Amino acid sequence: MQTTVIKPVLSVYTGLFLLFLYGPFVVLGILSFQTGPNGGPQFPIIEWSTYWYQHVFGLTPPSRIAPLPIYEGLARSLTLAFMTMIVSTVLGVMSAQAFRTKFKGSDAVFYLIVLGMMVPGVLVGLGLALVANIVGIDRTWWGTAFVLHVVYTFPFAFLVMLAIFNRFDSSVEEAAWSLGVSPIKTFRKVTFPLIFPGVLSAMLFAFTLSYDEFSRTLFASGRDLTLPLAIYGTFSIEIHPNIFAFGVLTTLFSFSLLAVYAVLMTASLRRAKRVAIQEDA
């Protein structure tokens, strides 16, 4: 392989690719420091200021630009994401565990579950809205929207767990049974600790997807907006740099969530390697 030529070319390309991915964010970050309240969401920067950050937190004097309706939305989104994460991870682990034995109709069930991530949000959102209308139940973010979030995230959790179980050597479970340990205790003491990193990933997947979901939520939730819906609402009116400032803040917030995940993951991996570390010490 002429790796001497191809590798550098590809590494430069990858650099450009990352620039393409991050370019908009850089611009967004810069413009979030636009002066206010008269500076617009475009170049040039008239004057650097933190006005729009203060605006997000409601620390600026009232002006014609309304504050972003985000605080309640944030609380709702976090709650919703948390509920979704728990339910879809539990469903995902259970279903993947079921798939470890071949059962009749497993192929159909597989595609039924995967369908949940395949069908676009507008479609299920619309469908459930119709059902709710006709049956006569109120659409709420914690009811109709929640079940749709699970429909969306459960397949991801399921696939993650399926991949984990595919690589799982089940003879350790048999070993536990042959030592007189009941199947339920075996699951708790052997299977679960071994699949736990996978469970964490499934949870992260579910949380992130739900937290950012809006096309399903758009139709299925009622009057109370989640965070993405609140942002979507600003699309139709004029955009101000406050939304950029808010973008920067949410990104930072996401990173702190990610950090929590990383810490949990490292801790769980470390527990597995605990003995190794004792050895090194």
Next chain:
Amino acid sequence: MTDVLRIEGLSKSYSAKPALFDVSLSVADNEYVSLLGPSGSGKTVLLRLIAGFEQPDAGRILFDGNDIASVPAHERGIGFVFQNFALFPHLSVYDNIAFGLVNRERDPLTDENVLRSKIMTMVDLVGLKGLEDRGVHQISGGQRQRVALARTLVSQPRIVLLDEPLGALDANLRTRMRGELRRIRSQLGVTFLHVTGSETEALAMGDRIVVLDNGSVGQIDTPDAVYNRPISPNVARYLNCYNLFEGAIDGNAFSNGVHRFPLKGALWPNSVPAYAIRQDLITVRQSGVSLADGEAGLTATYLASEYTGAAFMYFFKAADGHIVEVEGHLSHRAPQNLDANSTYQLVWKADEALVYG
């Protein structure tokens, strides 16, 4: 001796393909039984049925006289040692060994001190002293094998099933572990049922050998008897040390149309007639010398030799196209200088051959 384990008419098939058919055998208390079979003979299936990881289609499994066919695996009280060891990767050596005692359904052990002393005794016995706190990925293959053994033995099962326990070890280690395994077993007085695909391992380790032949029992006997008097051509074939000829009994000789071997001694009843002579019982002579009384033989062309260390192997091509293997051991025979493509006389005592028919 009482039977710990009795198997009667056990059968199992997978999607209409029989893996085991009507297998019956019994294992006595404090006995070491090795189960020899080529790959695909159903030996692992048999072990998994006894352990309760799979359900038989027919037959009974009696453990201490009770039929356990419908008892779930964790209530059987039968130990199992896996080929890949199946250690708990998230636990230390100590915790692996403690796992069963602490977590088992029936009277789990809660007293820390009793637990510790039990485990340390076992750690000593299997030669793992000083490694208790290691992770199971920080020890060698042989040590992992010992952990697997200790984990099973510490809960004192009446019988332990071993599924090719030495298969994952390299050749040198395997020989060493053979001795270890026997020592540990005899010290504890526990019954072993050891599955292996290696005839050497089976012959070296078992008080008795069960030879599995295509899902059925081919022979059950002492290693000596199985080795010297395999009951059927198939069993002889699995021992990997017989030259086998097919043919027919023709008067007082066995003939396959090309070669005739005089018959001496008993005939083993078998549906397919066959003639078997052990590879190490053949001597090589210059051709042209006639056979003495009581000798059988054939002329064959020398092809090649193989040198395997203490033993050596000659390959000849007989007139009927059959490849005849002759084995020698440096301890009692010096290697001969044979010319490739020359003809030699292969000779053996007629009464040392086994004739089936």
Next chain:
Amino acid sequence: MDHDLQLLNVGKVYDNGTPAVIDFNLDVKKGEFIAFLGPSGCGKTTTLRMIAGFEDITSGDILIRGRRINDMPPEKRPTSMIFQNYALFPHMSVRQNVGYGLDVKGMAKAERDTKVDRILDKLGLLDIADALTHKLSGGQRQRIALARGLVVEPDILLLDEPLGALDANLRKAIQAELKLLQRNLGITFVFVTHAQSEALTLSDRIVVMNQGRVEQISAPAELYTRPNTAFVAQFIGRNTIFDGTVLDENSEQVKVETPFGIFTGTPNKSPSAGRSAKIIIPSESLEIHPAGSVTRDQISAEYSGNVLPGVMERADVIGHLVQMSITLVGGSSVLLEGHVEKYRRDDLKPLSDVLISWKSKNATVISAG
């Protein structure tokens, strides 16, 4: 050119400074079957990969048929490699796999098909020529890899533990096939293995490696009976080794004083008098004599003083062989192996007193250090 492959002072140092191969010299004649034998991490695979061109050479030269190939990329080298995991192309049929190297050369379709069919036939693969490779058994995959490597008619075939992934019974059968194939084709084979029986059985010469260094290059019989180093003696066969000091020497026999007595053996790389030495006795050269049936002096006379008292610890009859473990006075134990016909049942009684002996010609004396 008589030499197919030459390695001249070949060395390899990894980027982090650890040496992988040190000063490797080897001369391979055309049609030879060479095995690199050693424990894992000894540098045998690295050497093979240097010959194939997948690893850079830090020092020295590699020559194929007299041509220096150090800087030649692997696709240009006249070698074919058989990988341990076979490295078959998973998306191609058997025929496409085998034909790949010929396609690359731009060979005409008709000629390619003839060649592919011929090699498939030779290796008994014609029946499955159109199957996808991942559905086939280990033995079949192994032969496909061989066919793929051989069809391009390399000068040298490099094999990286080609039997390692097969189960024991299959390995024995394929081993024989491989040997016959090599004899028929007359191509030089260089073969990496960590299994001594494989190396002894298959090769014309064996290169024993340890920690990046060549310990010994010998034909199998010589390697087995006359080890050059203590490592070889420990790695190959089942040898008893006594440490001692050389008392006197002549070209035929050396006397060595050990804690167990004064023994004689045949010198190999003879150490001079006064130097420390090891005497190596193969397990199958040891004889046992039940104590009481003969006196120590009688045996001593017959075996040039090579006699030791011991206690029979265990005797296992394995088929037609007996393996015995005998405990010596100091508590160390000695392994014996012999054909069952040599012994009477009474000879093998555990815990009986025995004398063990050996002939000087069967023991090897090497310099220790």
Next chain:
Amino acid sequence: MTTASQSPDSINKFAVTPHVKSSKASYWLIAPGVIWMTLFLIVPLGMMVYVSFWTQTTFKIEPVLTTKSWEAFFSSDTYLSALWTTIRIWLLVLLSTFVVGYPTALFVGLFIKNKTLSTALLVLCVIPFWTSFLIRVLAWRPMLGKEGAINIILQAFHITREPIEALLFTELSVIIGMTQIYCVFMVGPIAFMLGRIDPNVIEAARDLGASFSRIFRTIILPLSMPGVVVGAIFVSVMVLGEFATAAALSGRKVNMLGNIIVTQVGSLKWAFAAVVGVILTILMGLVVAGFLRIVDLKREL
């Protein structure tokens, strides 16, 4: 010396040791998931099909079956052109995510031998996902606008004299935005498949004399195909159901089927929205089924 018996046993070892727990347990474990998906996925989709045949009045729908809404769809140029726009944008985004993403996947999956580094690069690709999707879309506006970053840079380097106005509020801006947002879904699966290629296989091809371009064509590309297909499914599913990016970056000039649905629901035209929904579902079904014919998703896990 016998010829090697063809013993498939070593492979079948796994087939002989399936998990035997009663499949009754499996049914109990799978039941909640199946019920959930049936109630909240299948029933709503069925309802959508059903409602598409209801009668639409100005602000209501009535369960009187009619094909009026369907006829309206197929006789309206606006709606048919939305269908074509959807298909066109989908194909273009699919192509551009593949073209833009493959080299990166190649670098990360195949050329980076260091596992930590390749993981780090993949994480770097995924990081943008922790910013709200809508904000990511919005971030393209100051990039592409007449006074946006791209035009500023182009002019600063004297590549163009006049600002390019076609960058924002056009179909191009929608495609650029979607490419950036979705190309990671292409990179990930492809890089994963490339990472699974046994390096020995590539060495074997080299050893047989193949050049890099040949190895790429005959080995690497075919072996990464399942990744490409999985990536294509991801991208297709998301692009076909899109409406927010089109709305935000085209100034509502580009209407996809998703946009139509949103508008119709907004004006309470439920039956009509349902018709568009069914059409979108059919389109989606065809696309996904087509991809699944190429690759068995279940096997690639």
